[in-house]
Amino acid sequence: MNIFVLLKLVPDTVEELEIAGDGKSLEAEVLRFKQSDPDEHAVEQAILLKEKCSSKVTVVALESPEVDDALFTALAKGADRAVKLTGNLINAQSFAAAQMLANFLKPEGASLPADTLILLRGQSIDDLEGEIGPFLAELLGLPYVCVVTSVVPEGGSVTVMKEFAGGLRGEFAVPMPAVIGIQSAEKPPRYVPFAKIKAIQKTAKIETVDVTPPDSLTRFGVERMYKPEAVGRAQMLEGASEEVADKLVEVLAKNSLI
Amino acid sequence: MANTILILAEQLRGSLSDITFEMLGEGRKLANALGVPLYAALLGSEAASLAAKLGAADKVFVVDNASLNMAPANTTAAALKAVMDQAQAGLVLIGGTNVSMGVGAVLSAKANLPFVNYCRAIRADGGAVVLTSQLFGGKILTDVKLTDGKGIVSVYPGAFQADAGKSDKTPAIEKVEVSVEAPKVTFKKYIEPETGDVDITKQNVLIAVGRGIQDKGNVELAEELAATLGGAVCASRPVIDQGWLPLSRQVGKSGMTVKPRLYLALGISGAPEHWEGMQGSQCIVAVNTDPKAPIFDGAHYGIVGDALEFIPLLTDKVKARKG
Numbered sequence: 001m002n003i004f005v006l007l008k009l010v011p012d013t014v015e016e017l018e019i020a021g022d023g024k025s026l027e028a029e030v031l032r033f034k035q036s037d038p039d040e041h042a043v044e045q046a047i048l049l050k051e052k053c054s055s056k057v058t059v060v061a062l063e064s065p066e067v068d069d070a071l072f073t074a075l076a077k078g079a080d081r082a083v084k085l086t087g088n089l090i091n092a093q094s095f096a097a098a099q100m101l102a103n104f105l106k107p108e109g110a111s112l113p114a115d116t117l118i119l120l121r122g123q124s125i126d127d128l129e130g131e132i133g134p135f136l137a138e139l140l141g142l143p144y145v146c147v148v149t150s151v152v153p154e155g156g157s158v159t160v161m162k163e164f165a166g167g168l169r170g171e172f173a174v175p176m177p178a179v180i181g182i183q184s185a186e187k188p189p190r191y192v193p194f195a196k197i198k199a200i201q202k203t204a205k206i207e208t209v210d211v212t213p214p215d216s217l218t219r220f221g222v223e224r225m226y227k228p229e230a231v232g233r234a235q236m237l238e239g240a241s242e243e244v245a246d247k248l249v250e251v252l253a254k255n256s257l258i
Numbered sequence: 259m260a261n262t263i264l265i266l267a268e269q270l271r272g273s274l275s276d277i278t279f280e281m282l283g284e285g286r287k288l289a290n291a292l293g294v295p296l297y298a299a300l301l302g303s304e305a306a307s308l309a310a311k312l313g314a315a316d317k318v319f320v321v322d323n324a325s326l327n328m329a330p331a332n333t334t335a336a337a338l339k340a341v342m343d344q345a346q347a348g349l350v351l352i353g354g355t356n357v358s359m360g361v362g363a364v365l366s367a368k369a370n371l372p373f374v375n376y377c378r379a380i381r382a383d384g385g386a387v388v389l390t391s392q393l394f395g396g397k398i399l400t401d402v403k404l405t406d407g408k409g410i411v412s413v414y415p416g417a418f419q420a421d422a423g424k425s426d427k428t429p430a431i432e433k434v435e436v437s438v439e440a441p442k443v444t445f446k447k448y449i450e451p452e453t454g455d456v457d458i459t460k461q462n463v464l465i466a467v468g469r470g471i472q473d474k475g476n477v478e479l480a481e482e483l484a485a486t487l488g489g490a491v492c493a494s495r496p497v498i499d500q501g502w503l504p505l506s507r508q509v510g511k512s513g514m515t516v517k518p519r520l521y522l523a524l525g526i527s528g529a530p531e532h533w534e535g536m537q538g539s540q541c542i543v544a545v546n547t548d549p550k551a552p553i554f555d556g557a558h559y560g561i562v563g564d565a566l567e568f569i570p571l572l573t574d575k576v577k578a579r580k581g
Contacts, residue, residue: 013395014527014548026398037496095367122359123375125394128402130375130412134331134363143442144331144364147356147512159446163512164270164356167451167505170328173444181360183512184499220372220409223388223401234544234560241568244561245575248543251559255541257463257487257520258579 001055001153001176002113003046005079006101006120006132007070008061009033013125017227024222033066035073037184038121044185045151046119047078053153056080060104062089062097068206069197076192076200085211092217094127098135099214106140112177114156122146122181128222137179145172146181261348261407263289264319266338266361267300267312268353271448274308276420277353281413282314283422284380285351289316291382292407298429299341301326301334306431313427319345320431325438328445331360333438339368340436348408349387355415356512366410373410374402376530378417395529396552415511416534451514454506456490463489464518466509466536467497470525470546470565474502479569480524486576492516494532510535524565528553 011017011026012034018027046057058081059074061067071082085104092100106112123130137144149169150161157175163183164170174180237247252258265285268275282298289296298315300308303324312318319341326337338361342350350369352362354376366373378399379390387404389411458464465484467477480491491507498508509516511531521539526532528544528551536542537556544557545565554560561568 011394013397016550017394017397019398037499041499094363095373128375128391128393128400129363129373131360131363134360135367138332138364138367144360145443146331146360161449162356165512166514167508167512168270169449171446171449172330173446175442184495188500220374220402220404223403225398225400227397228392228399228555232556234542234554234557236554236560236562238562241563241571244563245568245571248559248561248572249575249579251541251543252487252520252576253579255520257541258576 001049001053002116003049003055003057004105004116004118005042005046005057005059005074006061006118007035007039007043007059007067007074008121008124009064009067009070010036010124010126019225019227024225026225033064035070036121036124038123038182040189041185042119042121042182043074043077043079044187044189045182047190048186049117049151049153050078058083060085060101062092062100063087064090071206072197072201072204073192075204076197077190082204082206084206084208086208087211087213089211089213089217092213093219094124094129094132095135095219096214096217098132098139100211101132102136102139104209104211112140114176116177117158118142118177118179119182120179122183129219133179133181140179142177142179143174144179144181145174147183148180149184150186151180262295262297262345264342264345264347264350265296265298265315266350266352266358267298267308267318268355268358269300269302269304269308270357272304274311275353275355275357277355277413277415278312279314279420279423280415280418281351281353281423282312283420284413284418286314286423288380288382288387292385297345297347299338299345301337303327309431310428313425313429314423315429317430317432319434321434321436323436323438325440329441330443332364333441334361335364335368337436337438338365341434342369344434348406349404350410351413352410353415354412362410362412369410371409372404373412375412376414377411378414380411392530395527396533414530416537452504452506454504456506458490458492458507458509459514459516461490461516461518463487463520464492464516464522465489466492466494466521466523466526468494468524468526469496471497471502472566474500476566477502479566479573483569483573483576486573486580487520489518489520494526494529523553523557524569526553527551528556
């Protein structure tokens with residue numbers, strides 16, 4: 001199979017997020033980026049597929065701060081090729097990003113190989129459009145299924161498992177080429193030692209492809225960005241550990257939970 | 259052209275989902291404020307039998323076509339676009355659920371309208387519509403103004419009350435013939451929820467562990483606390499994905515919805531996807547190292563600290579109290 005995994009870094013929400021002076025964006029200087037969980041799972045699912053049936057795994061990302069680290073990490077995990085699309089692409093919303101990725105994956109006049117599988121996150125926490133998969137599938141004219149937790153190749157198709165709610169799942173047959181939104185891989189994302197990433201940085205190269213951005217990187221603007229006001233802030237139990245534990249025991253007793 | 263509001267009524271296994279009524283209730287308010295009609299679209303071969311339940315809408319457009327049963331996003335979006343045209347809809351609300359995910363984005367591409375995801379609040383502002391969405395796991399809110407009131411909106415589940423969208427009225431029903439291309443994706447079968455050793459939806463006390471538990475071995479600490487309090491251990495998605503607990507213990511969007519008397523969230527940040535599954539708990543206590551974790555905004559009691567240190571301490575104290 002010819003597998004593509006699309007990567008994007010997102011701000012680490014464990015860190016403090018600050019609103020920028022324009023009141024419409026995040027203060028870029030304090031942001032720390034990380035790979036999103038679904039992206040790590042998409043990479044893992046691709047490598048698992050490669051291990052099961054001979055496949056070529058290409059990881060692709062739009063240029064952004066620190067994205068090289070994510071691409072090298074994917075190579076260290078077993079991806080065969082890493083591509084970075086460059087240009088003035090920062091702030092591209094999902095639709096614009098999908099347009100650029102579609103042009104890269106299927107340049108005008110070309111066609112996608114029949115065994116192409118594009119794996120990517122189902123949703124992105126940092127973008128108001130938030131879903132690149134369905135846009136990409138629509139632009140490429142491919143089938144799309146998301147919230148997927150397993151991908152099993154069967155001839156020219158893949159059988160995927162999609163989550164609904166309450167633990168209910170459904171099995172779907174998807175003919176390739178296809179776009180699949182990964183929720184989680186069949187196994188936890190593998191760990192790769194830092195030394196291995198360092199080593200691959202010396203031997204492997206990230207290909208760069210200059211792309212022409214679409215006419216507009218966004219389809220609508222943000223009026224205002226702000227932090228939510230806590231409506232029902234918790235009653236905080238404070239003090240030394242022992243004291244806090246005692247206070248909680250009192251709360252539990254008061255609520256007849258002990 | 260009129261600018262009506264259209265809701266995609268979501269169904270799963272022959273039943274209308276809560277999100278349908280959440281959107282109907284909020285859509286009704288918005289339609290009244292804007293002075294426009296509120297319509298609902300019901301797709302699939304069971305649509306006709308469900309339409310009568312959508313009385314909060316002025317009219318229900320029914321597309322009775324078996325190709326739309328469990329159809330992929332692009333097939334659903336194509337049919338919905340036809341209904342949208344028929345209904346002269348400018349604003350379309352779609353559930354931000356696993357079932358409907360993808361439909362809104364495709365529809366927005368087909369209709370060439372903005373697509374706004376993660377919406378938690380909607381209000382009219384003159385003829386415009388202002389949407390409030392959450393980003394970054396609920397840590398940030400954004401307002402987007404649709405000046406002409408036109409757009410495709412994915413509504414966050416649980417943001418609005420479902421009861422507000424339930425009505426005894428009988429809606430007008432209009433059948434719409436849509437030629438539906440056979441979907442490339444085929445639904446094969448349902449996989450029923452795993453029945454684990456414990457049904458977490460039936461527990462009075464749940465000890466919930468998140469990423470902050472750090473290691474599979476530490477789950478035992480939570481098990482001991484749960485045993486002491488007479489409950490069970492459940493978890494947020496990252497813990498399940500790591501394989502530290504079985505799928506049957508997952509709380510949240512894809513997992514179970516629980517409403518225990520006590521929900522003790524240990525090392526759980528409170529991402530909206532998790533919140534969706536436990537917000538109905540009677541008493542929520544959260545322990546997290548991050549004083550700004552969103553879980554503290556909804557919990558009843560909060561403790562800033564390391565869950566790993568706190569669990570054994572609390573277990574001992576509870577044991578001592580119980581004698």
